[in-house]
Amino acid sequence: MANGVDTHWTNDMNTHANTILLGLAALLTGSFATAEIPRTADGKPDMSGTYNVGTSTSMQRNRIFGDNRYMTEEQAERYARATQSFLQGRTSSDPDREAPPEGGDGSPGAAGNVGGYNAFWIPRDGTTSLGKKIPTSIIYEPENGRYPARTEESRNRMVRRYRNYRGNDGTAWWLENEGPGPYDDPELRPLAERCLLGFSSTSGPPMLPALYNNTKRIVQTADTVMILIEMNHDARIVRMNSEHVAPDVRKWMGDSIGYWEGDTLVIDTTNFADRPGLGGATRNLHVVERFTRTDESTLLYDFTVDDPTVWTQPWSGQYSWPATNERLYEYACHEGNYALGNILRGARILEADAIVAQGGE
C-alpha cells in the first residue's frame, strides 16, 4: 500500500490481536455507511492496495447457527471473547520455554505435536465483520452455509485419496495396502508440499483465507488487474474485457478475464489445470469472483464456484478484505524445500526397515 503511513512488513508472530474487537466495535456502532471510495482516472472504483484476508470466520457454518447468515449480538460477543482468548495463547510463546514432552503435550490440534504450530503461528487477523454484521460462515449459498453434496464420482475419488491420509507412525504402513503408496512419487504429494501453489486455496480462485501468509496485493490498470498472492508469490493477471484462451491452454490458477458490472469488478475464471488450488475441484472448475469497495480501506470479496463433476450445485461465499499497511515477505517456497525430498527419502528408509523386519534383505 503506497501511502507512506506507518509501513511495516507482515509479521505473523507478533501483530494483531485486536481486530476481532474492532470488528465488534464496528458491529455495535454500525459505522459502515456508504463512504467515498477511491477511483481511477477512468472513474472505476480503484481496488488497488494491499490486503490481509486472514479471518477467523469459518468456511462452513457451525450447525448451531442453522440458516442464519449472521450472529446475534450476544453470539457475536461470545465469539469475540473466545477468539480473543485463543489469540492470547500467542503471548505464551516464550523463547526460553522448555521443549514440549516427547510425543507432544497432549493438547488438541497441531500445537499438541512436537514441532507443531501453536497459536503464536496462527494469525487470525484480518477481520470477521461483513459491514456491521458478524457472519456465521464464509459460505452463504447453499443457505445452510455448508458445502453442497458431492457427486458420486467425487465421493469415490475422496475415499481413494483419504485411504492414503494417515499420521506418521514410524512404519511403512502403506506396504500393506494395494496400489501405490502416498509417498511413492513427488507427483502424488499435495501441491503445497511441492511448492506449486500455496495451501487452502490461498491463490484459488476462489482465494480463501489460509492458516497464515494471507496478504494479497492488487495493482489495477485500465486493461489489467494483477492480484499477487503472498503464498507462493503467484501473480494472477486478469485481462479486462477479453475472452478466455482456447480450451487446450490450461493454467494452475485458471485463465481470468474481468469486466465491470457498475461498481463491481467481476472476474471469470476457467481453463484450470487438472489440479486447481481449490481442494477437490477438477479442470472443469468455473469461478466467478466479485470485488466491491465498501469503503476506502475495505473490499468485499464474493465468489461462486461451479464444478458439476464435483458438487451437485454451485456454491457461493463472501468475506471482507481489509487493507493493511504491511508489506509482503518473499515466499520462496521451492528454493528452501528440503521437506519434499526428505519426505520421499524418509519413506524409502521406512520401507527398507520393513523389509529388514520381515527378514528380507
Place this chain on the structure above:
Amino acid sequence: MRRCANPPLPLQQTTHLFKPTNLVVSKEAFRKYYVRAFISGVVCAAFILATGQSFGNDYSAPRLAGSDQPDINGIWQALNTANYDIERHMARPAMALREGPHGPVPAAAVVKLGAVGAVPGGMGILVDANGSPSTSGIPYTPEALEKKRENAAQWLDRDPEIKCYLPGVPRANYMPYPFQIIQNENAVFIAYEYAGAVRDVYFDNDVPAPVDSWMGQSDGYWEGDTLVIEVTGQLDSSWFDRAGNHHSGAIKVTERWTPTGPNHLHYEATIEDPETFTEPWTIAMPLYRRMEPNARLMDFKCVEFVEELMYGEWRRYPLDE
C-alpha cells in the same frame, strides 16, 4: 539518432576454443580496433557534450492516464544471448563441456541435446561510462574471478536456473521469457513468466530490506521519463547468467528504465558489489514490446519440471537412467 557505439571487435573463429572467455584476436587487428574505437569515442564524447545526454533519446512516451509518468505498461522481452553469458562470447558446443580428442565436446549429461544444447554467441551487454559497448569484461577481484571459473566448470550442479530457483535482478530481465509491467499512478509491479518471479516496486520507502530475498527489495523513483529502481537485499545465491557470473549478498543494482519509442525501452543496470568487483560496472540493452495481439504471460511453473532432476532418485521405483 546515431547511438554511441564502438566498432565490433575483430574476433576470429577458431576450431579449438575451450575456455569461452579466451577470445582469439590478432595483435594487428586489436591495434586497428583501438584506433577506431578511440576515434569513435571522441566523436561520441562531442555528441554527448552537445546534447547533454549519455544516451540519445528524444522520444516522449504517452502519459499514464491521470499522471505525468510515461506509460510503460505492457509485455516486454530482451532479445539477446545475455542469459547464456553477459560477457562477449563466441558460440560453443554446449554449456557443459569436456575435453575431446580434438577439442571440446559436450559433456555426457547434455550430449544428446545436439544443436539444441549449443550456446549461441553474443557481443555481451556490458557498457562503458558512455553507454557504449564495453571492451573490457566484468571487473572481478582475483578471488571472485576464480569462483566464476569454478562456477562455469560446475555449471550443471550450480546454476540456479537449472533448479528453477528465482532468478534475481538483473538476470530476470534478460532471460528468454517475457515479463509484464503493470503500472498505475502509485505502483509498478513486474511479473516474470520464468518461475513466476515478481517484483513490487516501492515508491515511498525509506526502510532497508528487513531480510535478504531472491528478488531483493526494489525501491523506485522517476527521474524525468526514466524509472530508476535501486535493488538491494538480494541473496548471494542468484547468478547473472549461465556462464557462472556471480555476486555476493552485498550487491546493489541500480536500474534505469527509459521508453525510447512506442515499443522499446532502454534498460540499464549498474552493479555495485565491493565484495566481488573492484569497481561498479554497467549493462545495457533494449527491451522489446511483445507485439502479438494475443501476447500474454504463460504459466512457466518450472518447479514441477525439475522434480525428476531434484527428487527422482527418491521415487519408490526410480526411473531408468
